[in-house]
Amino acid sequence: MKKAILASIAALTIFSTGILQVSSVYALEKESITGSLLDASEKVKDGASEPINGVVATFKDIKGHWAESSILTAIKQGIVSGYPDGLFYPENKVTRAEFLKLTVGSLGYEVGTKNGDTWYSLYVTTAKANNLYNESDFPSSDWSKPMTRLEMVHVAVRAIGAAAQSDKEFMYIAVKNGLISGVGDGILDLGGTTTRAQALTVIDRINKVRSGETLKVDAVALANAEIAMNAKTDFWGHVIRTTDLPKNAKNYPYILEExxxxxxxxxxxxxxxxxxxxxxxxxxxxxxxxxxxxxxxxxxxxxxxxxxxxxxxxxxxxxxxxxxxxxxxxxxxxxxxxxxxxxxxxxxxxxxxxxxxxxxxxxxxxxxxxxxxxxxxxxxxxxxxxxxxxxxxxxxxxxxxxxxxxxxxxxxxxxxxxxxxxxxxxxxxxxxxxxxxxxxxxxxx
CATH class of the missing domain: 3.10.450 (Nuclear Transport Factor 2; Chain: A,)
Incomplete structure (x- = not known):
């Protein structure tokens, strides 16, 4: 019986309801295939430890990964699955559309059934209806672009019911609530792209905050976010620095921190x-x-x-x-x-x-x-x-x-x-x- 459960859960997470092509390994970024790669055909029941152990054994690149817990939580929720070669690829980039779909699925928002022009149309519409994003959150409406950390923060902060007036305030709220940590020495890296592992970790933290849990905060990143809150910024909300300037600083109207x-x-x-x-x-x-x-x-x-x-x-x-x-x-x-x-x-x-x-x-x-x-x-x-x-x-x-x-x-x-x-x-x-x-x-x- 145990073997049967393990086999079924491995099949469940690797193959997405008859849509995935087993003969090819696809990158997560492409619009024509991402709709299937993010789905599991049914949800794993809470407390099903044996099947989850089978998932870890199946996806060799999950075991010991820093985001293993968040990845397993997402698999249990049924909002994410692996690739047909038996790997999860936690370091693959996530696009704007994919992150919105993951967030909508994790929060349990009802998605309509009418097909749009693209696989993600319904998820984008649902995210907008539930105030997960505003048009001003994204420099362009290209949903196939890799999600930046700053864009992810906008969605994450809105997902916990908070609001902000500027990019630096969104980042401050996100760090203060433990939704996001710094990338080495508390660096905020606003323009950095988002991986599957990072995205699922943030979504896991969103759900914990929504349930009333207090998360650990990256103190150095919070200090940097506080400095940014009080710093002078350009038209786009990017922090202007005044120390350690380049030799030719006089050639530019200002020098940016990033x-x-x-x-x-x-x-x-x-x-x-x-x-x-x-x-x-x-x-x-x-x-x-x-x-x-x-x-x-x-x-x-x-x-x-x-x-x-x-x-x-x-x-x-x-x-x-x-x-x-x-x-x-x-x-x-x-x-x-x-x-x-x-x-x-x-x-x-x-x-x-x-x-x-x-x-x-x-x-x-x-x-x-x-x-x-x-x-x-x-x-x-x-x-x-x-x-x-x-x-x-x-x-x-x-x-x-x-x-x-x-x-x-x-x-x-x-x-x-x-x-x-x-x-x-x-x-x-x-x-x-x-x-x-x-x-x-x-x-x-």
Missing amino acids: YPNEMYEMKPYQTIDTNSMQLSKTDIAYKSKPTLDMWKKTTESYYDQILNVDYRTINESWATKTFSYMNQSNRSTLAEMKRYVTWVKDNKIVISGSLSAEPSMVMRSKKRHMYFIRSKFEFTLKSFIKYDDVMFDQYFKAASIKFKKGKKYEGYVDIPLSTNTNDYELKVSAATSFFDFGSIVRAAE
């Missing part, structure tokens, strides 16, 4: 002749927060496409969407993107990554009639057969290092923005590249 001096001190591209401080005094576009928001969103949306491709799910719409964020003057680029889609499929390419564009680090090249927005990025080339042109980047082959499969890389780059019309609705320039314009690219530690 970025290292290395990012500020990176040498601009040779044709850039107007720095951020100069733009802040004279440039109409730079003084406009809506314009900077648009530039940031366009840049991040473009690279969310470039840095997240999967031969198992990509199709020609990837090319159309990616091209929509680029300067439209060169139509041949669209054809090149469509050819790249075919190459991704033939070469079995899988890439995951993210980019964050910083509006306070915008510069200009009068000679090239371009603005440049400095950005922080990371990526991993997870799968490919041939190394040639793995990434859609004209200077990929010219990179100073050869990228290893499965290794994470990070860096900083000035992304060129331009337009073929006489306005400030800038798009990513066709000349853009991670491996040009004086960028820094290296293996992540």
Whole structure:
């Protein structure tokens, strides 16, 4: 009988109601498959210790993991399951849509049955109806983007029935209630992405707070959150620092806490002749927060496409969407993107990554009639057969290092923005590249 229970629970958590394809192991990020990966076909009854022990034995990467308890709690609730290869992959990234679905499921909110345009439409609608998020919580409405720690905090704080007026207040409430801890030495890491393990831990803590439990608080992180609460911030609520400044601090209107001096001190591209401080005094576009928001969103949306491709799910719409964020003057680029889609499929390419564009680090090249927005990025080339042109980047082959499969890389780059019309609705320039314009690219530690 015991063996039968263990076998059934293993099947329950690995296979999601006939939807999962057992022959493939998929990444959690992709919209077309995540709807099934987050489901269990039925809930595990409370107190069923033998089946849970079987789950730990089945998912070898759960046992001894720092989030093992929270993962098992989520499995017991029936809101999450594993992968068809028998692993749980606790360090895989979670998207905005996935986190909302997990939260809605954990809190037991009723979800409708009418199908939307995407697998997550109902969960997003349910989350909004139950005040788990506001549109202002997210810089864009792209639900397939990896969830940042700050975005997760917004949802978590709302889930315990609290409210806040700013990003720094949301973070303070979250840390004070034990919903979130710092990442080493109490660092808050607002822009860091969220893993499955982190997401499930936060959801477990949400439920404990809602049930009246007092959680342990990261004292160092709370002190940092208190400092941030009282600190001067920019338009976007990011903390401005006044100590340990970069050597060229005079080139920027302010220096942010979340970025290292290395990012500020990176040498601009040779044709850039107007720095951020100069733009802040004279440039109409730079003084406009809506314009900077648009530039940031366009840049991040473009690279969310470039840095997240999967031969198992990509199709020609990837090319159309990616091209929509680029300067439209060169139509041949669209054809090149469509050819790249075919190459991704033939070469079995899988890439995951993210980019964050910083509006306070915008510069200009009068000679090239371009603005440049400095950005922080990371990526991993997870799968490919041939190394040639793995990434859609004209200077990929010219990179100073050869990228290893499965290794994470990070860096900083000035992304060129331009337009073929006489306005400030800038798009990513066709000349853009991670491996040009004086960028820094290296293996992540």
